[in-house]
Amino acid sequence: MLEETWALTARALKKWIRNPASVVPGLVTGVFYLALFGSSFNPENFLTSSAQIPPSILALIKSTLVQSSFSGAPTYITYLTSGVVCIILVFNMAFGGIDLVLDRQLGYLNTLLTAPISRAAVYLSGVVQNLVKVLLLAVLTFVIALLIPNGLQLPSSFNVLDLVGIFGVFTLLGLGLSFVFTALALSVRSIDSLVAIVNFLTSPSPSPATPSSLSAPSPAG
């Protein structure tokens, strides 16, 4: 079964790498969220020195802002990176099953099902290919975050074990999501159905427009 799973995974990855239209958007997500939006929305950038605020006070305000808002991260990009990687992970997993639905619609799945292979290999290859794609995008997003000026700052004690730990967590999260969404893709008959279900599952939870948010007290009290 492993050989069959790898053969099908290799097919999917080969197609993915050869098609820039499927790789580039994944990379652009990282660039957009970190380099563009990340820099634009960085609250530290709104605090600029002026005659009214002496530099020492400004530095104090910035350090207080960083400590209170970035959950201990030294910079806004450092704080943002893990979230961006999670977004990339969830959305790529959620829509990763589209290839399987297309295989079904175009009859390729039937070709696989008439071959003497384990049915589980078809499912597992779907899981593995999505995981490999997303982990590659996660690594590239980290690299982008490191390259941005005033971007991702790793503590001086950061070592290989920390790196393994971070990607171990991402791998587990990705694996779990991939199992769920690949199973979903194998159980639906059309891309429309998959997109509708995924949109429902990934729609943002309480936004400012939802009644629970509206009824909550404002920060100003």
Next chain:
Amino acid sequence: MVNVIEAENLTKVYGGKVKAVDHISFHVEEGEVFGFLGPNGAGKTTTIKMLNTLASITEGKASVAGHDVAKHPGKVRESMGVVPQELTADDELSGFENMMLMARLHHMKGDEARRRSKDLMKLVDLDEAADRKVKTYSGGMRRRLQLVMGLLHEPKVLFLDEPTLGLDIQTRSRMWDYIKGLNKEKGLTVFMTTHYLEEADSLCDRIAIIDKGTIKVSGTPAALKESLGGDVVTIELADGSEDLTGFFRGIEGVKDVTRTDKVYRIMLPKTEKALPAIIAGVVQKGLEIRDLSFSKPTLDQVFLQVAGKSMRDEDASESDSAWENVKMERAR
């Protein structure tokens, strides 16, 4: 002769209501090209899907290469090659890569897989296009690629579901040559479905005509055509008010007559003998002949005889479905 495929009272009911295949029984002998002929929606593809282990069997049983389809699907999959109706070769891979992927799924060793892939692609004149992506192939090239993808692991029986659907007549003719060659040179048993009458006539050793889920008649194409009683004279009269069926039947040599409104189809062993009497009789009755033709028996006439309608009438509306056009569009 050994039976490679056996079906007994094979039945498929979808959703407990729609009976797509209704208690059909047939067998295919080793080295035979067996054709399932019928219009769209007759039950051909459902039958092939049950034999291919893609659809469950509601009732009855079937075996392929000696293995029970329901009990030992894995053994059946090892023994058969399948060339589906859809153009399923992967667009983004080259022809050779598609072959190698299929070889790996059939657990073939690397060197053997490469050698057989190259040999088979050469056999169907795809050796020069082997390294090109399949999306650059024409519809005919894709059909040929799928044919050899189904043959890579040297199956005992090859299932072809509408192997020439959507191809122009020249390409179709070449596909027939390839299939004939494989059958003659390698002794391959072929089970094919088609709604092209000429295809069944040209390729098949035996055929079964299926309509509305049941087999209407089976036999060799020659025997089925002979069973019609020889030539067919078709007369269209200007006026259809008088029924001349009985009159035509009374003419010496006439074996059978069918009537559709003003059109009579008269079966007779030799057109030359009875034709003068037929024409003279119509003229004596003061009726006007609008059209007159005669032909040697065809499988369409066999179908008309057993199903009460012409297959050609049904094909025109359904075979060019939108989905088929989409799939052919992919192939261009």
